Every structure is written in C-alpha cells, then in structure tokens.
Amino acid sequence: MTRKSQPQIQPPLSRRGGVVWLGWKLVIAFSVALCLLALLRIQLQYNSVTTLSSPLSVARSQTPLHKYSGDRPKLAFLFLARRDLPLDFMWERFFKGVDHANFSIYIHSLPGFVFNEDTTRSQLFYNRQLNxxxxVVWGESSMIAAERLLLASALEDHSNQRFVLLSDRCAPLYDFGYIYRYLISSPRSFVDSFLHTKETRYSVKMSPVIPEDKWRKGSQWIALIRSHAEVIVNDGIVFPVFKEFCKRCPPLGTNEAWLFLKQKRRNCIPDEHYVQTLLTMQGLESEMERRTVTYTVWNVSGTKYEAKSWHPVTFTLENSGPEEIKEIKVQSFCSED
Incomplete structure (x- = not known):
C-alpha cells in the first residue's frame, strides 16, 4: 500500500502578502526618515545662513533704487544725537534764509525724546526726530544701526541726493551755499577709508563673509551719494556680522570681562569700520573721495588741545577763535590721495 506523501504546508496567501507588505513598509518608513533628516539638515543650514543675512536691523527695508529726475536736489542733514542738539542756535543761523526745498533734517535721539519748543531753540528741528x-551704546553695533535708520528715513524722500551724517556736537564751518555746491557738485561720496593693519579689531571669525583684505577703517562722519546710502540700508549680509562679532568689552575686573577675553572677542568699534568695509566689499572704492568733510582732531601730541581717550578733541571758546577757525578751514579740505 503506497503511502501518500504528506502535502507541504504552505502559508496562506494573505500571510505571504503581509510579510511582503511589512518589508515595503519598512523600506518606505526608512526612506521617509531619510527625507525628513535631509529636510532637517537643509532647514538648519538655512537658519544658519538666515542668521547672517536676515534683516537684524529695523533699518533694512529693501529700499528700491530710484533715479532722481528733478532739478532741486536736497542735502539731507542726519543728526546722530545723544539727546538734544546743544548747538541748535548755530544751525538756526546756518539755515536762515535758505530755501527749504534745498535741505532736509533728520534726528536720531533717545527713544521717546521729542524736539519741540521745550527742547530746542530752533523751530527747524521741531518734530524732526525719528519715531x-x-x-545707542557707544562701541556697539547699535551705533551703525542708528545710522542706518537715519539713512532709511531720508531715502523716503526721493529729492534727497546727498546724505551728511553729523554729531550733535558738530558745527558748520562754511555757509549753506558753499557746502551745498561742494557736495552736490561731487559725483562721489566722502568716506574716510583706509587699510589699517596695526590694530587687532578684525576677527578671523568674520570670514568668509568679510575677507580680511576688504577690512577698512575711517571716520564715522560721512557724506554719501544716494546710491551708496541705498547700499547701506539694504545690506543684510555685513551688518549682522558686525552685530555678532563686534562687542563692547565690559569693565576690567568683572566676570563678564574675563569671559569676554576668554572667548577672544573684541570691540572693533563698528562705526569706524562698517560703511568703509561694506562699500569696499561692494567694489565702490573708486566712487569715493577717501576723506571726510567733517574736521576732527585726534593726534594732539605737541598741540594746545586736550583730548579724552577714544574721542576727538572738543573745541571750546578758548581753542576755537577766529584764527583757529581760519586754520581749520585751510586744513579741512586738504587731503593725501
């Protein structure tokens, strides 16, 4: 009697299909995980770039480029003030009789400070403060942030074609007509800018955004053509680097100062480097007169002036008589090219 061979037991079709489907689910899940990981990595890289290029200053507004077609270009006087304008009476005389169509006034002061009959002796400054x-803290990026706010406000008026940054302690040396003709007739900006390697204000951490060979230094007090003002306001690359790596050193002897030095951070004095470096990186040095039209005295060795550390000489009644003013006028427009 022949024994029938026992039939091999085969898994039911549904079970085989379940095993295959489980394998596909694992493959799909693994693929999705890889995609999510890749997306997360891209997002992290994007956030890193955005940290450097995002508009960290409220000044940046992507100001559109405008070509001026009018016949009455204005000078925009941009006052960077601690609070009020102690020399407002001198500026009142400077602007006396001048057609208001030839100039504009903008003031960056303390938040909430209002220029009115109680805070200034000149009606020209009434309500000219930025809202x-x-x-602003000296030695920090807030200084250049305030400058950018002034430029952004002045750029809203298309008639403004030259932009002069001034201290609240600045006083005019010439009359309005002379200054107007001098600045309007020049197709270049007046930006004191030079290569300076003696100080260690540049940090290698600024590269590759700011190459060391593009690092420049100069006076804070600038007079810009409109296209250069637009470059500064629309900058979203260089300003964040200054904000990140240019910090004010805390007082020596404090824990913050120790940490500051340990991290090898530095106070690079942003207002002496930002505009100069940015315009150099943009390839605009050929469009600049590399000197300032604001006269200051820093080197006081062998002179009668007294200077405070980190700041230029303050002129007083004792050292700014007629002869001194005449000498300053001669020196103020002499430069070494």
Missing amino acids: NSIK
Missing part, C-alpha cells in the same frame, strides 16, 4: 529710534 523708530533705538537705544
């Missing part, structure tokens, strides 16, 4: 001003 979006910020707290």
Whole structure:
C-alpha cells in the first residue's frame, strides 16, 4: 500500500502578502526618515545662513533704487544725537534764509525724546526726530544701526541726493551755499577709508563673509551719494556680522570681562569700520573721495588741545577763535590721495 506523501504546508496567501507588505513598509518608513533628516539638515543650514543675512536691523527695508529726475536736489542733514542738539542756535543761523526745498533734517535721539519748543531753540528741528529710534551704546553695533535708520528715513524722500551724517556736537564751518555746491557738485561720496593693519579689531571669525583684505577703517562722519546710502540700508549680509562679532568689552575686573577675553572677542568699534568695509566689499572704492568733510582732531601730541581717550578733541571758546577757525578751514579740505 503506497503511502501518500504528506502535502507541504504552505502559508496562506494573505500571510505571504503581509510579510511582503511589512518589508515595503519598512523600506518606505526608512526612506521617509531619510527625507525628513535631509529636510532637517537643509532647514538648519538655512537658519544658519538666515542668521547672517536676515534683516537684524529695523533699518533694512529693501529700499528700491530710484533715479532722481528733478532739478532741486536736497542735502539731507542726519543728526546722530545723544539727546538734544546743544548747538541748535548755530544751525538756526546756518539755515536762515535758505530755501527749504534745498535741505532736509533728520534726528536720531533717545527713544521717546521729542524736539519741540521745550527742547530746542530752533523751530527747524521741531518734530524732526525719528519715531523708530533705538537705544545707542557707544562701541556697539547699535551705533551703525542708528545710522542706518537715519539713512532709511531720508531715502523716503526721493529729492534727497546727498546724505551728511553729523554729531550733535558738530558745527558748520562754511555757509549753506558753499557746502551745498561742494557736495552736490561731487559725483562721489566722502568716506574716510583706509587699510589699517596695526590694530587687532578684525576677527578671523568674520570670514568668509568679510575677507580680511576688504577690512577698512575711517571716520564715522560721512557724506554719501544716494546710491551708496541705498547700499547701506539694504545690506543684510555685513551688518549682522558686525552685530555678532563686534562687542563692547565690559569693565576690567568683572566676570563678564574675563569671559569676554576668554572667548577672544573684541570691540572693533563698528562705526569706524562698517560703511568703509561694506562699500569696499561692494567694489565702490573708486566712487569715493577717501576723506571726510567733517574736521576732527585726534593726534594732539605737541598741540594746545586736550583730548579724552577714544574721542576727538572738543573745541571750546578758548581753542576755537577766529584764527583757529581760519586754520581749520585751510586744513579741512586738504587731503593725501
């Protein structure tokens, strides 16, 4: 009697299909995980770039480029003030009789400070303060942030074609007509800018955004053509680097100062480097007169002036008589090219 061979037991079709489907689910899940990981990595890289290029200053507004077609270009006087303008009476005389169509006034002061009959002796400055001003600390990026706010406000008026940055302690040496003709007739900006390697204000951490060979230094007090003002306001690359790596050193002897030195951070004095470096990186050095039209005295060795550390000489009644003013006028427009 022949025994029938036992039939091999085969898994039911549904079970085989389940095993295959489980394998596909694992493949799909693994693929999705890889995609999510890749997307997460891209997002992290994007956030890193955005940290450097995002508009960290409220000044940046992507100001559109405008060509001026009018016949009455204005000078925009941009006052960077601690609070009020102690020399407002001199500026009142400077602007006396001048057609208001030839100039504009903008003031960055303390947030909330208002120029009115109680705070200034000149009606020219009434309500000329910026409503979006910020707290400014010397030696920090807030200084250049305030400058950018002034430029952004002045750029809203298309008639403004030259932009002069001034301290609240600045005083005019010439009359309005002379200054107007001098600045309007020049197709270049007046930006004191030079290569300076003696100080260690540049940090290698600024590269590759700011190459060391593009690092420049110069006076804070600039007079710009409109296209250069637009470059500064629309900058979203260089300003964040200054904000990140240019910090004010805390007082020596404090824990913050120790940490500051340990991290090898530095106070690079942004207002002496930002505009100069940015315009150099943009290839605009050929469009600049590399000197300032604001006269200051820094080197006081062998002179009668007294200077405070980190700041230029303050002129007083004792050292700014007629002869001194005459000498300053001769020196103020002499430069070494």
